[in-house]
Amino acid sequence: MKVAIMGAGLAGLACSVVLEQYGIVPDIYEAQYKIGARFTNGEAIMNILDYPIEDCFSYLAHQYKVELEPINALKSLVIHGPKDSALITGELGYITARGNHPKALEVQLGDISKAPVFNNNFFTTDDLKDKYDVVVVATGNSNEPKRQQTWETDIVANIIGASIRGHFNPHQAEVWFNDCYAPQGYCFLLPYHSHVASLCLAVPGTEGVDLEVLWQKFLAGLDWEFSIKDTFTLHSFEIGRNKSLVTENLVFIGHAGGFVMPFLGFGQFTSMLSGFEAAIAIANSNLQSYIDAMQPLIESYYPSLKMRRVLAGMDNHKYNLVIKILQNKYANTVFSKFPLPVLKAAAAVLDPFTSINPELH
Numbered sequence: 501m502k503v504a505i506m507g508a509g510l511a512g513l514a515c516s517v518v519l520e521q522y523g524i525v526p527d528i529y530e531a532q533y534k535i536g537a538r539f540t541n542g543e544a545i546m547n548i549l550d551y552p553i554e555d556c557f558s559y560l561a562h563q564y565k566v567e568l569e570p571i572n573a574l575k576s577l578v579i580h581g582p583k584d585s586a587l588i589t590g591e592l593g594y595i596t597a598r599g600n601h602p603k604a605l606e607v608q609l610g611d612i613s614k615a616p617v618f619n620n621n622f623f624t625t626d627d628l629k630d631k632y633d634v635v636v637v638a639t640g641n642s643n644e645p646k647r648q649q650t651w652e653t654d655i656v657a658n659i660i661g662a663s664i665r666g667h668f669n670p671h672q673a674e675v676w677f678n679d680c681y682a683p684q685g686y687c688f689l690l691p692y693h694s695h696v697a698s699l700c701l702a703v704p705g706t707e708g709v710d711l712e713v714l715w716q717k718f719l720a721g722l723d724w725e726f727s728i729k730d731t732f733t734l735h736s737f738e739i740g741r742n743k744s745l746v747t748e749n750l751v752f753i754g755h756a757g758g759f760v761m762p763f764l765g766f767g768q769f770t771s772m773l774s775g776f777e778a779a780i781a782i783a784n785s786n787l788q789s790y791i792d793a794m795q796p797l798i799e800s801y802y803p804s805l806k807m808r809r810v811l812a813g814m815d816n817h818k819y820n821l822v823i824k825i826l827q828n829k830y831a832n833t834v835f836s837k838f839p840l841p842v843l844k845a846a847a848a849v850l851d852p853f854t855s856i857n858p859e860l861h
């Protein structure tokens with residue numbers, strides 16, 4: 501069987517690695533000059549946000565025979581509101597590296613895969629679909645699903661970020677909610693070394709968002725020492741759903757499959773899962789089984805979207821209230837002990853907050 505994969509990112513390489521286990525070696529077409537040729541950053545995989553399993557990396561090793569390493573376990577999360585902060589501790593998940601880093605997840609998957617990667621190739625599905633039995637679309641954006649008219653955008657995010665040098669607890673992430681510099685969004689710090697971390701600001705909006713002004717306000721409020729190594733800006737990062745994961749011989753995975761969760765824009769684990777499951781379905785010549793396998797993830801998209809809408813309806817007064825709740829000692833137990841159902845439950849409990857911003861429904 502001849503298989504092409506468009507995109508040597510997380511989802512595309514995950515798909516390739518499992519296809520190869522079945523003896524199918526795909527041709528991978530990558531737009532960039534090498535795997536991981538993007539900004540280097542730290543990202544998180546959090547048990548509470550991803551999937552109802554206890555340990556993502558053991559799950560991948562056990563279920564798909566793919567051994568990957570995070571940078572560090574995530575053991576504490578500091579949540580800063582406008583006035584106070586709350587600390588959540590426990591086995592919260594992992595910090596991973598992405599992009600141009602030797603332990604970046606895409607680099608690790610690229611090391612496992614033996615499939616040829618044809619770099620500097622920016623094709624469309626029209627260029628490939630007649631030459632292959634199956635074309636896997638793993639391009640990390642909504643361009644191809646939009647061309648197929650199967651895409652619905654729920655959120656357009658704008659992100660500005662930097663690698664910073666300083667002194668960090670490598671097991672601790674921090675997140676800031678404050679509508680003075682992150683209206684309807686948030687800022688976060690994820691260390692991927694004790695001396696290097698990613699610091700990012702993400703806000704929704706299609707126009708009139710002056711990221712640089714918000715970023716400078718955020719940086720000005722930080723009262724610890726750091727220096728900026730390099731910065732990046734991403735405008736119009738679209739999070740949405742792909743209504744048709746399989747169209748003729750095209751299979752959509754990762755971000756192109758709609759597997760970035762809207763609440764905080766997390767999509768690493770879900771993108772890899774979609775790649776693994778697509779590979780199994782392709783190897784078994786049963787593409788419908790990919791759609792079936794993805795149902796739990798598709799369903800978990802909606803509570804995540806609801807939480808996203810709750811966030812969009814928050815202001816500094818409400819952030820202060822939530823921080824007070826999180827400071828309660830029982831909140832820590834809930835966050836650290838239970839996986840996805842917490843998100844579903846929180847979405848239901850916080851439902852009244854969504855009415856604050858009805859146009860987002």
Ligand SMILES: Cc1cc2nc3c(=O)[nH]c(=O)nc-3n(C[C@H](O)[C@H](O)[C@H](O)COP(=O)(O)OP(=O)(O)OC[C@H]3O[C@@H](n4cnc5c(N)ncnc54)[C@H](O)[C@@H]3O)c2cc1C
Pocket residue numbers: 506507508509510511512529530531532536541542543544545606621622623624638639640641659661700734737753754755756759760765766767768769771
């Ligand atoms: C700043 C930022 C922070 C994030 N933080 C987190 C986080 O903390 N936790 C989390 O879980 N998720 C996070 N995410 C989301 C996560 O990174 C994505 O969900 C994940 O990378 C999606 O994987 P993918 O394989 O679909 O896309 P990617 O990993 O982006 O790979 C897509 C690949 O396709 C290539 N490509 C594009 N077009 C073509 C084409 N036409 N032909 C060939 N190749 C093409 C690209 O060059 C790229 O290599 C973050 C995203 C961003 C932008």
